[in-house]
Amino acid sequence: MSGTSCKDSIALLLEYLDGNLSDEVRARLATHLGDCTPCEEFLRSYRATPGLCKKALVARVPKSVADKLTSFLKEELKKPV
Amino acid sequence: MHLDPRQSAADGAAALTPTEDSGLLARAAEGDTVAFEALVERYTGRVYGLALRMLNSEADAAEVLQETFISAWRNLKSFRGDAQFGSWLSRIAANFSLMRLRHRKVTQAVESSLDEPHFNERGSLIDEVATFGDAEEAALNQELRAAIEQAAARLSDDYREVFVLRDLEGMSYEEISGLVGITVPAVKSRLHRARLTLRAAIDTFYAERQ
């Protein structure tokens, strides 16, 4: 296989970002990314996705839930283990 | 161009001062409920967040929260200091959450195939030009947050659970493989597809406001 297609490149992104590709595959992918702007953009957005999601998905505990937990544990912790 | 993969290793859940935990843990293991309640307060947000994102249900997440802490209390003696307390709790919460997901799957006899994520890698590649390179720096606005929440909630359980455990909780592939009961390559494959789906949702969000 001489080159790497766009589809192949995208399939490799997870292993690429984990640093798990062999030198040869990695070099081939890097070449493709250097030549292919859409793939390079795709990599950038793919790479940003987990961090962005993590920020977006921070959950606030509703006060009712926290209160319920507190009273639940107050009862339960009294019981012998 | 950014070609250094090391910069972007999935970062784990924020480390919470494990040294401060150890004193409380020692006291809690001796039956000190006040110490345990302090630990509960410290980790409630993290446990609740995990359960909420896994289960997509505030009510179920509240149940898992209770199950997790009571289980932790009862098993505190079996907690060994070789792991961080937060990671140990996350594993317990992940187990309770997975149990509920499995149970749901059984009870919800008809699972619509519409729940499966759709992607068209080639299509999205050709049609869209990703424009959110700087989004990490930008303050996350409320609408983007909502778009991501919606996309994550729409992932099928199989994809969402590995995404939550890896990208939100920072668990290792091996750990997730053990918890979920699938191979490491399967974990990676599901994670990749979940990320592609979420990436596309974010991309669409930006495309629509141009």
Ligand SMILES: [Zn+2]
């Ligand atoms: Zn390409």
